[in-house]
Amino acid sequence: MIELKTPSEIEAMKPAGRFVAGILTDLKAMTKVGTNLLEIDDFVRRRIESRKGAESCYVDYAPDFGTGPFAHYICTSVNDAVLHGVPYDYALKDGDLLSLDLAISVDGWVADSAISFVVGEKKDPEDLRLIKCTEEALAAAIDAAQSGNRLGDVSCAVGDVARSYGYPINLEFGGHGVGHIMHGDPHVPNDGKAHHGYKLRPGLVIAIEPWFLKTTDEIYQDPKDGWTLKSSDGSRGAHSEHTIAITDNGPIILTARDE
Known part of the structure; x- marks a missing residue:
């Protein structure tokens, strides 16, 4: 069921964002060549434990698309991994493409966001292009998230940017409603038909998350951890995500970063 938040509830979601x-x-800022994925996970754990009212949305999370409960505080996807990456004992190398996906509840309200970047100085222009595509698709989708528009306008904006770059689009995983839980209605696909679907109303809070792979739209679940989603052909992936609220005055990015 799609739930609409009151203006006061949207205000209450801002601290989590x-x-x-x-x-x-x-x-x-802190991730360098040699940073271990487990260090990143532990950093997030300590930040959550130090914040009153904060709880991880990932620890013990056990949806039907994973194998058993997730046991970490952040998703760390490296190179050909693009979603649900399980942190493990791996020291990042120069040129690794890293995606970080984080969802935390603060005082009962959830915020969900993701970033991708290249570690170190060895930056492949094709990796940077892929990341830029996800960021531009996210920005276009947020621009389309106006009260009175349709959910298809948001999805179509993502898909149009991906097609302009020549990247294939996977529709198995996408954005979602956000509120007291991490994954709620509606589902927000990364492609769709403009002017179709659910009418956007003030109070709707959604996570929009474009993710693309360089040369395929096919993924598989890593059997070693039962969670990490990787490209079927070994090509790299990138992922960008914000939690936004629809208002009468346009979308509010609850997870906007001061960079």
Whole structure:
């Protein structure tokens, strides 16, 4: 069921958005060649434990698309991994493409956001192009998230940017409603038909999350951890995400980062 938030409830969601945004900003700044994925996970754990009212949305999360409960505080997807990456004992190398996806509840309200960036100085222009595509698709989708528009306008905006770059689009995983839970209605696909679907209303809060792979739209679940989604052909992926609220005065990015 799609739930609409009151203006006061949207205000109550802002601390979670700022908290998630601040952690991702700090992680991007501190992540270097040699940083271990488990260090990143532990950093998030300590930040959550130090914040009154904060709870991880990932620890013990057990949806039907994973194998058993997730046991970490953040998703860390490297290179050909693009979603649901489980942190493990791996020291990042120069040129690795890292995606960080983080959802935290603060005082009962959830915020969800993701960033992708290249570690170190060895930056492949094709990796940077892929990341830029996800960021531009996210910006276009947010621009389309106006009260009175349709959910298809948001999805179509994502798909149009991906097609302009020549990247294939996977529709298995996309954005979603956000509120007291991390994954709620409506589903927000990364492609769709403009002027179709649910009419956007003030109070709707959704996470929009464009993610693309360089040369395929096919993914598989890594059997080693039962969670990490990887490209079927080994090509790299990138992922960008914000939680936004629809209002009469346009969309509010609850997870906006001060960079």
